[in-house]
Amino acid sequence: MTSHDALLLVSFGGPEGPQDVMPFLENVTRGRNVPRARLERVAEHYHRFGGVSPINRQCRELKAAVETDLAAHGVDLPVYWGNRNWTPYLTDTVRRMAQDGVRRAAAFVTSAYSGFSCCGQYAADIDRARAEVPGAPEIDKLRVYYNHPGFVEPFVEAARAALARIPADLRDRARLAFTAHSVPLAQPGRERYAAELADIAAVVAAEAAPGHEWALVYQSRSGPPSQPWLEPDIGDHLRKLHAEGVEAVVVVPVGFVSDHMEVKYDLDVEAAELAADLGLTFERAATPGTHPRYVAMVRELLLERSAGPDAPRPALGSLGARPDVCPVDCGHARP
Numbered sequence: 001m002t003s004h005d006a007l008l009l010v011s012f013g014g015p016e017g018p019q020d021v022m023p024f025l026e027n028v029t030r031g032r033n034v035p036r037a038r039l040e041r042v043a044e045h046y047h048r049f050g051g052v053s054p055i056n057r058q059c060r061e062l063k064a065a066v067e068t069d070l071a072a073h074g075v076d077l078p079v080y081w082g083n084r085n086w087t088p089y090l091t092d093t094v095r096r097m098a099q100d101g102v103r104r105a106a107a108f109v110t111s112a113y114s115g116f117s118c119c120g121q122y123a124a125d126i127d128r129a130r131a132e133v134p135g136a137p138e139i140d141k142l143r144v145y146y147n148h149p150g151f152v153e154p155f156v157e158a159a160r161a162a163l164a165r166i167p168a169d170l171r172d173r174a175r176l177a178f179t180a181h182s183v184p185l186a187q188p189g190r191e192r193y194a195a196e197l198a199d200i201a202a203v204v205a206a207e208a209a210p211g212h213e214w215a216l217v218y219q220s221r222s223g224p225p226s227q228p229w230l231e232p233d234i235g236d237h238l239r240k241l242h243a244e245g246v247e248a249v250v251v252v253p254v255g256f257v258s259d260h261m262e263v264k265y266d267l268d269v270e271a272a273e274l275a276a277d278l279g280l281t282f283e284r285a286a287t288p289g290t291h292p293r294y295v296a297m298v299r300e301l302l303l304e305r306s307a308g309p310d311a312p313r314p315a316l317g318s319l320g321a322r323p324d325v326c327p328v329d330c331g332h333a334r335p
């Protein structure tokens with residue numbers, strides 16, 4: 001039924017207790033020139049939540065939901081999970097897959113866009129893990145899915161729901177702010193990343209909030225101040241909206257697949273507090289998480305890959321479906 005004998009979820013990883021926080025942050029930023037002061041500040045975000053990132057629970061829930069969905073559709077495949085920055089580490093998972101006799105796995109990465117941080121770096125992680133494990137299975141990374149209906153439709157629903165939570169007297173004039181993780185301007189693939197974000201934000205805005213003004217902004221910037229990153233920042237954007245007399249904003253974190261720390265702290269705490277200080281009514285739309293449409297997309301991408309190059313490749317927006325193996329503008333080139 002499929003040309004693969006396992007599905008591998010590949011994610012970022014996150015600390016599971018206070019003692020994990022600093023080693024995790026060191027893993028994330030090794031060789032990246034992120035100032036120590038920034039790490040200490042981010043460590044505080046995690047400590048505020050008991051040193052536990054929400055991301056691992058979200059991965060376990062996604063894995064369970066995908067297993068249930070596959071079984072319900074008669075797709076009999078084991079599902080594995082490995083991370084870049086924390087246990088279960090990808091290399092350990094690939095070793096276990098080899099021991100279990102897996103020969104050719106499909107990899108679903110919990111990051112939807114093109115560009116180095118979202119795609120190329122995960123592809124490199126997979127290559128490195130395979131290189132470290134004798135007898136490692138072949139691993140096909142499933143295509144970039146930011147414009148797949150299974151990713152976009154949950155955002156449309158969530159943006160609509162968030163807009164409906166804005167008090168009726170402010171709702172018609174509410175603005176939408178789509179957010180994504182900023183990346184350095186020097187990062188390979190960042191133009192494509194920004195173009196994909198803008199393309200799909202337009203689709204969600206038109207479907208969920210026709211007639212409302214919207215903007216694409218960035219969040220969670222790190223790196224030294226001297227280094228240029230994608231802008232504008234959500235904080236500056238909220239101040240600008242307030243200065244223009246806007247009274248309500250719906251934030252749609254279209255750059256993220258689940259409510260992990262960037263959403264729970266940088267939006268739900270930091271941006272929400274700023275909005276409150278400004279007197280700006282603020283609602284944040286949910287991310288796909290384990291939305292059934294998103295979970296079904298994982299299966300659809302797997303079966304699409306098995307069906308070969310002539311299978312239909314659903315894609316919304318104007319940029320078309322991404323190829324299975326990304327071209328160089330994604331920040332990684334593979335044979």
Ligand SMILES: CC1=C(CCC(=O)O)c2cc3nc(cc4[nH]c(cc5[nH]c(cc1n2)c(C)c5CCC(=O)O)c(CCC(=O)O)c4C)C(CCC(=O)O)=C3C
Nearest residue numbers: 012014028032042053054055111117118181183222260261
């Ligand atoms: C584009 C992008 C995504 C979206 C795609 C995807 O989802 O993968 C993303 C996701 C995430 N980023 C995360 C956490 C962190 N990112 C950091 C640092 C960085 N992110 C970057 C980019 C991105 N990051 C970049 C260019 C850096 C600078 C260092 C470097 O060049 O690599 C740092 C270091 C401290 C700081 O400076 O913030 C942390 C702790 C978590 C886990 C959250 C949790 O624990 O719940 C997740 C899902």
Ligand SMILES: [Fe+2]
Nearest residue numbers: 117181220262
């Ligand atoms: Fe990040």
